[in-house]
Amino acid sequence: MKRKWIDLLLFYATVMIIIxxxxxxIxxxxRVAYFTGWKFLGVDKDGWDNIHVIFGFLMVIVAVWHIVINWKVMKKYxxxxxxVFALLITAVVTVGTVANIQPFKSVSDLEEMIKDSWDVNNKAIPISHGELMSLKEFCERLNINLDVAVKKxxxxxxxFSVNDTLKTIAKNNNTTPADIYEIIKNAKTVTAMPGSGYGKMTLEEVCKKEGINVNECLNKLQNKGIKAGPKETLREIAFPNGVTPVDIIDMIKK
Structure with a gap:
């Protein structure tokens, strides 16, 4: 009877872990999942994280239970x-994964490629973890006129309250932080910021306008942990890295 319970629990826990x-x-x-309110089968990112962790714990408990009951057989195995071969395979997979070597690297690279593909199909993410900022802070960071944003x-x-986070506002109004941004993004302040209008220019064009060598610009950005290409616009460079085009201008001028 005990073995039947163990086998069934282990089976269903394994199914949930796989799913x-x-x-x-994938x-x-x-930053994309949270800001766009991404869901799969009605469950958001945190929900799937929790499902994976809880069933992982259940699987561990049932597996230990399974080993205890079948210890005599396991001892022989x-x-x-x-x-020895099973242990060797486990060690090779572990070391290969940590060292990020082939063929394990391909699995990681494929995961990264799938995750990055979502960026193309979703609305722009103006700033990393912007959904955790209050509406007031969010508007200040992106040079959006708060009063106009509130009216919109x-x-x-x-x-909502201006001190509510975008995540809270989105949840209370049955929408997503990305949809909120789409509504307020054009409510720019009248006062121009240094470097305004540069967002749609490529890094190469900006460097040429500022009289800075493009390779020098790329090195400066790389030193700041910013991934960039000379043909990318400042907006395309800034937003995925959690900064604004104005921040990029400041970085390459210093």
């Missing part, structure tokens, strides 16, 4: 030559 593992493998990066949201019958 949640696949979802976590889901977009956190551990003393056989197959155990209220015209859409949103209920």
């Amino acid at each position: 949640s593992g696949i979802v976590l493998y 889901m977009p990066h956190g 551990l003393l056989q030559k197959e155990s 949201l209220k015209s859409k019958n949103f209920t």
